[in-house]
Amino acid sequence: MDHVMFNNVLRFDSEDLSGFYRVIVATKRADCVLLYRIRSLKEDPKNTFQTAKPEDGSIKKFAAEERRRYRWVKWSELEASEFKVVAIGKAPGTPAADMPLPGNHARYFETRKKVMSSFLELLVVEKAWLGANGFAKLVRANVKEHGVRRGSIYDWWHLLCAKGFVQESLRPQVHRCGGPGEKRPWGANNFRKLRKATPCVPRLKPGRYTNKERDECDLKKVRNQPPGWNPQDERSLIAAYRQAHAKEKKSFTKLLPVLIPEVFATEFVEINGVLTPVMPSEGSFPNVRSARRIITKELGAIQLLRDQTTAGHFTLNHRGLVGRSYKGVPGPGHRYGIDATRGDIHLRSSINRSWIVGRPIVYLVVDTWSTAIVGFYCCLEGPSWATAQVGLYSTVCGADLVSEIWGVPYLPSLVPSPTICRDLVVDRGELFSSRAALAADRIGWFHKVMPSYRADLKGWLEVLHRILKDQMYAFVPGAINARRKEYELRGDKSKESTLTLRAYAAVIALEIERYNCCADRRYRVTQEMIEIGVVPTPAGLWKFGHDVGLGYRKYVDGQLLIEELLPKIDLRVTRQGLFFGRLEYTGPREIVTDWTVRARNFDSFRLGAHFHPGSISRLWVPDQQNGGVIDLRLSMQAVAKPETTFDEAADFQVASTWDNARHEHSRTTNEIGINARRSAILEREKELTLAADANANKEIPSTQEARAMELEASRGAGSGTAPTQGSRALHAESGYEAQGSSRYEQMLQSAMDQALPDGAAGS
Secondary structure, X not given: OOOOOOOOEEEEEOOOOEEEEEEEEEOOOOOEEEEEEEOOOOOOOOOOOOOOOOOOOOHHHHHHHHHHHEEEEEHHHHHHOOEEEEOOOOOOOOOOOOOOOOOOHHHHHHHHHHHOOHHHOHHHHHHHHHOOOOHHHHHHHHHHHHOOOHHHHHHHHHHHHHHXXXXXXXXXXXXXXXOOOOOOOOOOOOEEOOOOOOOOEEOOOOOOOOHHHHHHHHOOOOOOOOOOOOHHHHHHHHHHHHHHHHXXXXXXXXXXXXXXXXXXXXXXXEEOOEEEEOOOOOOOOOOHHHHHHHHHHHHOHHHHHHHOOOHHHHHHHOOOOOOOOOOOOOOOOOEEEEEEEEOOEOEEOOOOOOOEEEOOEEEEEEEOOOOOEEEEEEEOOOOOHHHHHHHHHHHHOOHHHHHHHHOOOOOOOOOOOOOOOOEEEEOXXXXXXXXXXXXXXXXXXXXXXXXXXXXXXXXXXXXXXXXXXXXXXXXXXXXXXOOOOOHHXXXXXXXXXXXXXXXXXXXXXXXXXXXXXXXXXXXXXXXXXXXXXXXOOHHXXXXXXXXXXXXXXXXXXXXXXXXXXXXXXXXXXXXXXXXXXXXXXXXXXXXXXXXXXXXXXXXXXXXXXXXXXXXXXXXXXXXXXXXOEEEEEEOOOOOOOOOOOHHHHHHHHHHOOOOHHHHHHHHHHHHHHXXXXXXXXXXXXXXXXXXXXXXXXXXXXXXXXXXXXXXXXXHHHHHOOOOOHHHHXXXXXXXXXHHOOHHHHHHHHHHHHHHOOOOOOOO
């Protein structure tokens, strides 16, 4: 019997004692327990919890009813009966205790608390009920002390007995004034008096009279106001509204001219064989304001919002909270999400910085459990599976390789480095393809494809793109705010841009590092995680999950990743080396030598090679004989820099052809000039030769003698001295003077004069 105490509520189900009772007096000093019967809603539909006189006005019956509310039960009977201790909560719509009361109700509440303060004390109530003079003595004392009516104290006492012995039970129920939520259907039998002096008039509609109604009633005019709503008209209006709104989403103002004739029309006109309702006359149907209120109250605000749009749009933009993204995910590495967006910045080409290459495509790979960004990829084309697969490869291939490709530290805060996940969340875009599904089967992850137009199901991924864009907009030159509603404020800042694709990737890597190390995740940290010192950031959650064994890590062979996730090109092997386009590559000496020997002696051939579009510095060729892959590096004699991307290399190859016509014209012009000068030399020498042949004597030196004379002349010209007399005599003895002609001597002397300084030839 420890549960039987003051202010407790007991529920009895026996025949003699049934219903809900509140304990008023429960002390072992008395042989009985005083219980107060709480009236149920069936007995008191209005739930007033107050006494009321019987309709016949009999005081005796009223007193008898009051006495039946109290029940003295002996302790022995209470122990033998079956009961339960229950709690009675607040009624729906009850305002909070700190809600201010309007008008004078706050003062009334303070008066009630002051008068009834003694009735809230257990010892005072027990003394009053167990004393000689009974409860009435306590009531009379309070009437005399506070100057209130005796009936008010009894009414407030019944409130305490019914609702509990707390001050809040005395709070005026202002929120129930007027009967909120109760319908007042319009009908001919509803009357009310406007004033006591005026006769009763039919009630046209609930609520206060309008100014026009008051004026017409005072002047005893005929009232011709719109009628009220009866239940049948309400149902007809709602049915017509739903039927009309289901066909076409229109506002209520545009639908009302269609709804009123359908509901209240009594006449129809046949137009082109179709019965068309006639608009009812003025005053025969309710006004627009009341019709709108019927629709709003009956359907509710949420249903009206649903009716204004489609089901898919409501689910995407207006639905309530259904769960957390990390709900059901065991730990880090289990589930990734990948998505692409268009970067809000214009980039410049690394080949020629005066070229603007447009806005990039950025892929982000996010871990669901830790919310850490585990991978990214920037490119100039896409989105497509060809670019998305590179983003996945950049996530799982290892930080060292990607750092070498982009030239910046790649996500150093993620320890351990990410591997392939178990589930990959994708939308119905580039990853919803047969090639992506085939790669998932071969590598070993499960595709989680989101429904169409349901970006809200991966909002944790969508919002990270917005965070990165907002971080860059205020600090990076050329960044634009493409999500602004004002088109004129978005602006074109392409001329202010300074970043190349490689520099933009470096900035993206820094912003991701900032997010992984600085984003606040204190709401995810539990008490146990605080005890072991978990850092409340995405990188801290990633490390904690793997340290305690919650992480998912799976090794995949590097060759399989390269063959499945990197794009493929044809590498041309010739006797000159290994080429992709105009780019030359080198590799292991034995392998390159073997390939070039085959190309020189048999014919050039092609090999399938995989590449990372972020850099032209490396290629990977699968080794069909020995297994594994052959790593090829860009040759030092290549025409492009290693940090150039493949897209920029393609631009370079195309741009290099722009001046082909100019170069061809220059070559042609030079060849024409050279040919002209050569022709002039040949013509002059031809004339001289013909003249010499015409003047030559019959005796001509042999070729050997002529060659010796030519060498002697060349030596003399080189030493700066003319041929000596001895050499001339030698030539004369051999018949030179006899065979030579004066013409030849003149030519020789002229050549020497031109070759030697002034005066040297004659000395």
